Amino acid sequence: DTAVSQTPKYLVTQMGNDKSIKCEQNLGHDTMYWYKQDSKKFLKIMFSYNNKELIINETVPNRFSPKSPDKAHLNLHINSLELGDSAVYFCASSRTGSTNTGELFFGEGSRLTVL
Amino acid sequence: AQTVTQSQPEMSVQEAETVTLSCTYDTSESDYYLFWYKQPPSRQMILVIRQEAYKQQNATENRFSVNFQKAAKSFSLKISDSQLGDAAMYFCACRNRDDKIIFGKGTRLHILP
Numbered sequence: 001d002t003a004v005s006q007t008p009k010y011l012v013t014q015m016g017n018d019k020s021i022k023c024e025q026n027l028g029h030d031t032m033y034w035y036k037q038d039s040k041k042f043l044k045i046m047f048s049y050n051n052k053e054l055i056i057n058e059t060v061p062n063r064f065s066p067k068s069p070d071k072a073h074l075n076l077h078i079n080s081l082e083l084g085d086s087a088v089y090f091c092a093s094s095r096t097g098s099t100n101t102g103e104l105f106f107g108e109g110s111r112l113t114v115l
Numbered sequence: 116a117q118t119v120t121q122s123q124p125e126m127s128v129q130e131a132e133t134v135t136l137s138c139t140y141d142t143s144e145s146d147y148y149l150f151w152y153k154q155p156p157s158r159q160m161i162l163v164i165r166q167e168a169y170k171q172q173n174a175t176e177n178r179f180s181v182n183f184q185k186a187a188k189s190f191s192l193k194i195s196d197s198q199l200g201d202a203a204m205y206f207c208a209c210r211n212r213d214d215k216i217i218f219g220k221g222t223r224l225h226i227l228p
Contacts, residue, residue: 042220043218092160102148108159
């Protein structure tokens, strides 16, 4: 059973297109995240949701719109894709509150290539 | 806001030897977590070890151990008896309780046969 799963794993698209990446976790966690890993392997947080509510938005362009239909799902929609959006996007989840052990559980990543 | 610094972009170690990866961090909180994650070529992010700041004892997981120096804000990872499968990017990370995790820029570890 995959704990945090992302689809698709690979995505190749043209500049200007709109694309979505889906994420689901079956760990019962309250908080989910999107991280972007650039070509230099730098991991930077983009968004965080707790129980469907946006709690972190790290000055990401508004072409990126996360959506959390329930606490087990966090999707990322990207409009008008640009070359600089090419990266690996990681979904992650964690516990919060008294059961929080701190660590993130990551999906396998989705490699987005914009041509 | 937290910051995490890994000063070694790349390191190499002979198989079966011991290597230490360095990490320093900064946070204004007293309650936080520290982590080392491993990212092999498969790109999966794997938790190697975690440390809660209030615990003085250094965390250990089999061949992996940390040297946690709270006053110096230092959190180094020691890998003993290095194996070929240890070759990966290693990320140090810091999380204030119930806050985002901030990652360092990573250290690429090469294992020489």
